[in-house]
Amino acid sequence: MKKLAKKTLSVLTTVLLILPTCFTMTGCEKAEDNSLVVLNYGKYIETDVLKRFQEETGIEVKYEEYESVEDMYAKYKAGSIDYDLICTSEYMIETLRKENELIPIDYDTLEYYDNIDPKIIEMSSSFDPTHEYTIPYFYGTVGILYNTTMVDEDTVSSWDALWNPDYDNQIVQINSQRDAFLTSLVRRGYSINSTDKTELTEAFDDLCQQKDLVYAYLQDETYECMISGDAAMAVCFSGEAAMGMEYNEDLDYCVPEEGSNVWIDSWFVPRTCKHYDAAMKFLDYMCEGEAALENFEYVWYASPNLYVKENEDEETLEDITVFPTDDILDRCELYVSYDDEMLDYTTDLWKKLKAY
Amino acid sequence: MNNKRQAYLAAPYGLWIIVCTIIPLLFILGYAVTNDAGKLTFDNLLAIADPVNLKCLMLSFKTSIITTVICLLLSYPVALILNSANIKNKSFVVFLFILPMWMNFMLRILAWQIILSNNGLLNSLLSALHIPTQHILYTEKAVILGMVYDFLPYMLLPIYNALSRINNDVIEAAKDLGANNLQVFTRVILPLTKSGVISGIIMVFVPALSSFVVSNVLGGGKVMLIGNVIEQEFTLARDWNTGSGLSIILMIFVLLAMGITQKQDNAGEGGTLI
Numbered sequence: 001m002k003k004l005a006k007k008t009l010s011v012l013t014t015v016l017l018i019l020p021t022c023f024t025m026t027g028c029e030k031a032e033d034n035s036l037v038v039l040n041y042g043k044y045i046e047t048d049v050l051k052r053f054q055e056e057t058g059i060e061v062k063y064e065e066y067e068s069v070e071d072m073y074a075k076y077k078a079g080s081i082d083y084d085l086i087c088t089s090e091y092m093i094e095t096l097r098k099e100n101e102l103i104p105i106d107y108d109t110l111e112y113y114d115n116i117d118p119k120i121i122e123m124s125s126s127f128d129p130t131h132e133y134t135i136p137y138f139y140g141t142v143g144i145l146y147n148t149t150m151v152d153e154d155t156v157s158s159w160d161a162l163w164n165p166d167y168d169n170q171i172v173q174i175n176s177q178r179d180a181f182l183t184s185l186v187r188r189g190y191s192i193n194s195t196d197k198t199e200l201t202e203a204f205d206d207l208c209q210q211k212d213l214v215y216a217y218l219q220d221e222t223y224e225c226m227i228s229g230d231a232a233m234a235v236c237f238s239g240e241a242a243m244g245m246e247y248n249e250d251l252d253y254c255v256p257e258e259g260s261n262v263w264i265d266s267w268f269v270p271r272t273c274k275h276y277d278a279a280m281k282f283l284d285y286m287c288e289g290e291a292a293l294e295n296f297e298y299v300w301y302a303s304p305n306l307y308v309k310e311n312e313d314e315e316t317l318e319d320i321t322v323f324p325t326d327d328i329l330d331r332c333e334l335y336v337s338y339d340d341e342m343l344d345y346t347t348d349l350w351k352k353l354k355a356y
Numbered sequence: 357m358n359n360k361r362q363a364y365l366a367a368p369y370g371l372w373i374i375v376c377t378i379i380p381l382l383f384i385l386g387y388a389v390t391n392d393a394g395k396l397t398f399d400n401l402l403a404i405a406d407p408v409n410l411k412c413l414m415l416s417f418k419t420s421i422i423t424t425v426i427c428l429l430l431s432y433p434v435a436l437i438l439n440s441a442n443i444k445n446k447s448f449v450v451f452l453f454i455l456p457m458w459m460n461f462m463l464r465i466l467a468w469q470i471i472l473s474n475n476g477l478l479n480s481l482l483s484a485l486h487i488p489t490q491h492i493l494y495t496e497k498a499v500i501l502g503m504v505y506d507f508l509p510y511m512l513l514p515i516y517n518a519l520s521r522i523n524n525d526v527i528e529a530a531k532d533l534g535a536n537n538l539q540v541f542t543r544v545i546l547p548l549t550k551s552g553v554i555s556g557i558i559m560v561f562v563p564a565l566s567s568f569v570v571s572n573v574l575g576g577g578k579v580m581l582i583g584n585v586i587e588q589e590f591t592l593a594r595d596w597n598t599g600s601g602l603s604i605i606l607m608i609f610v611l612l613a614m615g616i617t618q619k620q621d622n623a624g625e626g627g628t629l630i
Binding site for chain 1: 408411412413432474476558580584588591592593
């Protein structure tokens with residue numbers, strides 16, 4: 001009932017917002033036309049690659065972007081647009097898989113799927129155990145971006161750095177519940193996917209204690225804050241760290257010894273897909289070496305495409321901010337999505353922390 | 357005939373109110389009194405009694421009351437000075453009040469972020485002068501500062517309007533009858549500007565109470581106001597029911613605050629005459 005009402009409301013609002021685009025979208029209902037509706041993170045593809053794909057295949061791509069995983073879920077669930085392909089984070093894919101929203105990918109039709117690093121495919125087991133629904137697109141880690149003029153490397157080799165009173169008002173914690181809790185859980189030697197309430201409570205207590213030292217809880221603004229030197233260290237994603245390091249030479253990135261999270265953004269075909277063949281062509285194009293290389297050079301996250309690794313220069317490959325080493329990957333875990341009860345429990349803890 | 361025509365002219369506004377205010381309000385009310393399964397419940401409204409929510413509500417009250425008081429203390433003297441100043445073109449004064457509103461509100465708040473940050477303009481200036489630097493950004497102080505900065509014109513304008521409408525003859529009469537300057541102020545000017553002060557208070561207090569953007573940008577995720585709680589219920593927790601329940605409670609508090617101030621206004625002698 002609630003779902004229905006919610007759906008009606010979101011459909012209503014989305015229809016109002018999307019209406020103008022829908023007029024140009026002839027592919028809304030019919031599958032015969034030569035088009036494809038793709039939903040991806042913002043700034044997550046080289047536009048030239050997209051253009052070339054359209055020219056070479058004659059498939060018209062209706063490309064849409066979203067800001068956060070939650071936005072993507074809301075857009076998809078609103079149901080007003082039939083998406084053919086979506087790229088998103090692994091834990092959301094797991095949620096959608098459990099909701100039976102995924103269609104298997106026909107890997108046999110993909111000429112370039114072999115380009116994808118088997119190690120990353122193996123790592124995808126946690127959210128795609130049968131390996132039939134996803135193709136990895138980019139991956140990266142969560143770590144500490146620090147200013148080498150204020151903090152030395154040894155300090156940030158442990159998450160303890162974030163609890164060091166010497167850096168009062170110099171620490172930026174990440175403004176996202178799971179990533180913030182990860183720092184605290186791993187520091188105590190627990191799994192980032194712990195569902196043990198005593199462990200989570202301990203992690204929560206630590207975070208409350210940390211709050212006195214925290215300059216701010218940020219996410220999108222983290223790298224700007226670090227570039228301007230407003231803080232000594234910040235918890236952030238490897239891609240953001242790379243971006244920050246480009247602008248400020250004093251910045252460096254590190255994944256602490258205790259471990260961290262590795263995330264994989266992957267493509268999947270949702271149940272709403274109306275242009276399956278075109279979707280396969282697009283996926284194949286994304287796996288193709290040159291296209292992947294161009295995408296990598298635009299996005300600057302670690303690419304699971306072996307062709308990229310073969311053709312990038314040494315310096316880039318050795319940059320652990322972009323390409324985490326096997327050693328780093330070995331101590332990192334992927335997120336496993338929480339069930340509803342755990343989601344409520346942890347959201348509640350997060351709220352308590354923010355109001356603390 | 358004339359009435360009918362007037363009603364006809366009001367139709368677009370009526371439609372606007374129905375579509376954009378009344379229907380959404382009904383939706384919120386509907387969500388507020390139902391649960392996941394669509395059953396009638398008051399749990400969402402009672403969620404305000406949860407210690408965390410209550411704490412955030414209290415913090416909202418605290419910040420909005422402080423904001424209102426600061427705005428009042430800043431605005432009244434300025435309004436008095438501007439009103440008595442010998443400025444030929446009074447509309448220029450009003451223009452000055454409105455000037456900050458030419459710039460987008462988010463931009464202005466973001467500018468404060470740059471000014472107040474650890475290595476920001478303010479701290480650079482302070483350290484150049486060998487004064488200890490201040491930690492202001494991402495604290496309650498920054499949130500209050502942002503709100504004061506943002507809502508100040510809404511306090512200034514009505515007070516200035518009320519002041520400018522006082523006929524000089526009234527003040528001269530008071531002086532003729534032996535009142536000194538202080539008496540003129542407390543017995544004549546203050547009562548005559550009460551309505552302006554009260555609408556100023558409402559226009560500052562109400563948006564401050566429900567604000568969440570200023571605390572998002574200048575609070576750095578450390579200052580949780582009730583507005584932020586509601587926002588998070590809708591986005592992060594995907595719990596529209598609790599979010600709506602808390603919104604209704606907040607609306608009740610806003611209405612109460614308006615009712616109390618309005619009543620004060622009506623009780624005042626002659627306040628509404630102006």
